[in-house]
Amino acid sequence: MERDAHDAQTHGIGDTLPMELKRQNYDRLQQEGLIYHRVLPPAGKSCEIRVVVRDASPGAVGSSTAPLRAIPSQP
Numbered sequence: 111m112e113r114d115a116h117d118a119q120t121h122g123i124g125d126t127l128p129m130e131l132k133r134q135n136y137d138r139l140q141q142e143g144l145i146y147h148r149v150l151p152p153a154g155k156s157c158e159i160r161v162v163v164r165d166a167s168p169g170a171v172g173s174s175t176a177p178l179r180a181i182p183s184q185p
Contacts, residue, residue, distance in 0.1 A: 111123075111159070111160050111162075112150070112156035112158070112159050112160075112178060113156065113157070113158050113159075113160065114154070114155045114156055114157055115155070115157050120154050120155065120156045121150070121151070121154075121156060123148070123150070125148070127146070156178050157177065157178055158175055158176065158177055158178050159175070159176055159178045160173060160174070160175045161173060161174050161175075
């Protein structure tokens with residue numbers, strides 16, 4: 111979700127990545143991590159983004175918040 115300077119939500123997206131990993135791929139993911147790329151549409155006066163991740167099987171949850179800045183479009 112995106113939030114403005116007053117901590118109000120300005121935009122949100124839900125997404126699910128189903129994964130059934132073989133042991134070798136699971137071990138590799140544990141070592142190297144998972145990169146997920148998503149382009150977000152501009153949403154007004156958003157100033158930060160918060161990503162929340164939940165592992166449905168054990169119910170584990172984690173989150174990260176970062177400043178949001180627009181990247182100028184290429185002509």
